[in-house]
Amino acid sequence: MRKFGLIGYPLGHSFSKKYFTEKFEKEKISGCQFDLYEIPEAKQFVEIVKDHPELEGMAVTIPHKESVIPFLDELDPAAKAMGAVNCIQIKAGKTKGYNTDYLGFKHSLQAWLGKDIPPALILGTGGASKAVRQALMDLSVPFLSVSRNAGKDQITYEDLKNNPVYLRDYPLLINSTPLGTYPKIEGIPDIPLEQLTSSHRVYDLVYNPAFTQLMQACLDHGGKAKNGQDMLELQAEENWRIWNS
Numbered sequence: 001m002r003k004f005g006l007i008g009y010p011l012g013h014s015f016s017k018k019y020f021t022e023k024f025e026k027e028k029i030s031g032c033q034f035d036l037y038e039i040p041e042a043k044q045f046v047e048i049v050k051d052h053p054e055l056e057g058m059a060v061t062i063p064h065k066e067s068v069i070p071f072l073d074e075l076d077p078a079a080k081a082m083g084a085v086n087c088i089q090i091k092a093g094k095t096k097g098y099n100t101d102y103l104g105f106k107h108s109l110q111a112w113l114g115k116d117i118p119p120a121l122i123l124g125t126g127g128a129s130k131a132v133r134q135a136l137m138d139l140s141v142p143f144l145s146v147s148r149n150a151g152k153d154q155i156t157y158e159d160l161k162n163n164p165v166y167l168r169d170y171p172l173l174i175n176s177t178p179l180g181t182y183p184k185i186e187g188i189p190d191i192p193l194e195q196l197t198s199s200h201r202v203y204d205l206v207y208n209p210a211f212t213q214l215m216q217a218c219l220d221h222g223g224k225a226k227n228g229q230d231m232l233e234l235q236a237e238e239n240w241r242i243w244n245s
């Protein structure tokens with residue numbers, strides 16, 4: 001039996017397990033199994049690999065995307081640059097970390113906006129924003145990070161309100177905060193919504209619900225919006241490709 005899985009804590013409802021279990025069935029991929037490994041500490045990953053020699057690949061979720069890195073044998077250069085891993089390939093007991101959130105985001109953004117990707121404001125400075133930043137750098141798209149805290153290389157939501165030039169010159173808004181996620185679906189980043197126009201684009205990394213308040217606000221002003229569902233599916237497919245390469 002070829003084994004794959006997900007490490008994280010807590011795990012609860014998992015997109016990956018459902019996705020891969022359905023994929024194995026739908027595509028008649030036999031002899032494969034996807035399991036959840038709920039581990040409070042990233043170092044427990046080493047034991048899991050030792051105890052399950054059939055394991056060929058692992059997905060990694062919160063809170064281990066960064067803390068698992070010291071326990072890996074090798075790192076893909078993009079994952080190294082971001083300091084975050086969400087996919088691990090296991091070959092003959094050797095482990096290599098990748099970041100497929102980054103690939104999933106990059107490919108879905110390109111599929112959505114083609115070659116004309118406008119300058120972007122990245123809302124939030126957590127783990128997911130690192131994947132977004134790396135993708136925009138690769139695509140040579142200018143961007144600014146927006147945070148609740150002032151800091152080097154980032155502006156605040158207050159700055160957006162006080163200076164309309166930001167929303168004018170950076171018409172792509174990428175929500176990489178959890179605001180708007182089920183069950184707190186009324187959540188919305190604190191941006192000046194009245195400044196939105198038909199030129200604005202919202203890429204919301206949130207995928208549950210499929211429509212967030214932020215997406216709706218952009219659509220209401222005549223702009224365009226998309227959610228994070230295909231990023232999620234693309235990163236899962238990229239994981240599968242890496243595990244089979």
Ligand SMILES: NC(=O)c1ccc[n+]([C@@H]2O[C@H](COP(=O)([O-])OP(=O)(O)OC[C@H]3O[C@@H](n4cnc5c(N)ncnc54)[C@H](OP(=O)(O)O)[C@@H]3O)[C@@H](O)[C@H]2O)c1
Binds near residue numbers: 147207
């Ligand atoms: N579609 C996909 O494939 C995909 C992949 C990865 C993640 N995601 C989604 O992306 C979102 C972010 O993930 P993450 O792992 O980066 O989350 P996170 O680390 O918990 O939060 C990201 C950032 O959001 C900001 N933030 C958090 N709570 C906030 C609040 N109450 N108000 C305003 N800002 C807040 C913070 O930035 P500041 O402190 O700088 O304000 C934080 O660092 C989640 O909803 C996740 O489900 C989607």
